[in-house]
Amino acid sequence: MKFIGVVVILILIFSEMASAEQVQFNKSDVDNYVQFNYRWIDQAQQKQSLSFAIDKTMIFDRFRNFRNYDAIYAKKYVDKKIRQSLIKSPIPGVTVNFLGYGDNLQIELKGKNQADIDKAYATIAQLEKDFMLEQLDKSYYTQFMSFNNQLAIKPDHVRFALASIADFSALKEIILDKFPEQNIREVTNYVLGFVQSIPYSTLESRTTSTGAGFNPPLQTLWQNQGDCDSKVTLIAAIYRALMPRIKMMLVFIDNHALLAMEIEPKADEITITVDNVNYILLEPTGPALMKMGEISADSEFAIRNGRYYAEPFQ
16 A cells, blocks of 8 residues: 655654553663663563663763754854844844843844845845754754644754664674574564654644653663653664665654554555655554554554655664
């Protein structure tokens, strides 16, 4: 079953089916590592387990400065950078005055030639845009356009996942050793069940939460809980560590997130097509137990109606 997709923004509503069950979770300190131990019931009602150790430095130092997005702080940053830029490189024919302070800073332009003033406003507008993107990049955030054409800011999930791939390199041998034939579907569903069984926390509105509730991948493991954005970021990083050549997309719908992988689908498995490439869809959030190619009715409705945004992860 295919749905032709356009790279638009994604937002998702969750609908519960048979629930994933995390039978056991514990973690313990072992020298400079944290040992994680998991047991869960998978989509086939089979008992599964996974144990691995991760360096404490990766867990506690990686992304330690990541915070909820602060619009006031961002404006102060942008205003300061604009002021520094205009002092360093004055605009010919225009006098620039800075009025107010803090988040109330305003810029007044004076000049004899209206054309020079108009050009100066355009220059400042471009500086504002450039410095805003710079500030977002430094903070691990990015701009996106929601399904209702609302420009908003969210954590840069793709960047978090890309930066986390190396953290899961040790899992490759551990997981693939469980599947001697390295069947891609068995490996994919195994990891999918693992992430689905991690307790779910409700996603705050992606357009208004300013990052509240989002955990980077290792923090999702440490806290043993995550919203759908946290879980899709986690599973993308794990899959990339296991399968570096498989094309993937992070797919966002209203209040939900999916993963899409370039794997040949079976009949009735749900896919999207982006740039003439077919991707099979996966629901990593849980607690609904679903194999690859199975998604909730609400997710299917959003996908069918093009109310999603797909971000390439490669």
